[in-house]
Amino acid sequence: MIAIHTAQQTAPQTCDRCTARAAFLAHVPGRGELMFCGHHHRVHRERLRSSGVLVWPLPARVVVDAPGEAA
Numbered sequence: 001m002i003a004i005h006t007a008q009q010t011a012p013q014t015c016d017r018c019t020a021r022a023a024f025l026a027h028v029p030g031r032g033e034l035m036f037c038g039h040h041h042r043v044h045r046e047r048l049r050s051s052g053v054l055v056w057p058l059p060a061r062v063v064v065d066a067p068g069e070a071a
Helices: 038-050
Strands: 025-027 032-036 055-056
Touching: 025 038, 032 038, 038 055
Parallel strands: none
Antiparallel strands: 025 032, 025 055
């Protein structure tokens, strides 16, 4: 039997804003999903929260906020 691998199964998922590895998944109600690296999650975090976007850390990714930043 031949195993078929899709790009999603074999390639690491990348941020929708840059080419860094994604660390967060954001579900935008009625629009779909976005993926963010740690940097872009921090840049857009407040706007995402205020817009009602649900954000989860992706499994197997350890994300440490800079000292003094609230998660």
